[in-house]
Amino acid sequence: MAAMLNVACPHCTFVMTDDGSLAGQLVSCPNCTGQLVMPSAVMGEPVYQQPAYDPGFDPGPAYADSGGGPKNSGAAAVMSFLVPGLGQIYNGDIGKGLMMIIGMVVSIVLFFFLIGFVTYFLIWLWSIYDAYNRAESINAKHRSRRMKSRGRAGY
Numbered sequence: 001m002a003a004m005l006n007v008a009c010p011h012c013t014f015v016m017t018d019d020g021s022l023a024g025q026l027v028s029c030p031n032c033t034g035q036l037v038m039p040s041a042v043m044g045e046p047v048y049q050q051p052a053y054d055p056g057f058d059p060g061p062a063y064a065d066s067g068g069g070p071k072n073s074g075a076a077a078v079m080s081f082l083v084p085g086l087g088q089i090y091n092g093d094i095g096k097g098l099m100m101i102i103g104m105v106v107s108i109v110l111f112f113f114l115i116g117f118v119t120y121f122l123i124w125l126w127s128i129y130d131a132y133n134r135a136e137s138i139n140a141k142h143r144s145r146r147m148k149s150r151g152r153a154g155y
């Protein structure tokens with residue numbers, strides 16, 4: 001079974017299919033006749049090959065930034081909504097996105113510290129209240145026992 005390789009033409013984005021027999025060879029795009037070297041890597045996604053003999057070729061805005069491809073602003077907003085910083089990373093602002101994620105982690109840690117403080121405070125109040133009530137009930141038993149013993153003693 002020959003693994004099929006989809007290769008996107010760097011000149012016109014026309015996607016060619018190669019069964020591997022053209023790997024490493026210089027081929028002409030059937031759509032625009034631009035030349036490119038067929039990659040040998042087998043991948044499911046189209047491989048965006050660099051132009052073979054055109055060092056001055058501008059691949060255009062779609063390939064210009066390292067992040068690659070146009071950005072879906074709606075998807076970026078949804079990502080940042082779900083995970084602050086994720087939309088920034090999607091947009092290629094890796095540093096800013098990581099800063100936001102670190103800030104969120106610090107906030108979550110502080111949030112848990114606050115929760116810890118609240119539960120600590122509630123347990124503290126419960127402990128005071130419970131200690132008071134238990135002491136009262138124990139004292140009441142002792143009082144009744146004393147009264148009984150006093151009664152038994154004839155007072």
Ligand SMILES: [Zn+2]
Nearest residue numbers: 009012029032
């Ligand atoms: Zn082409």
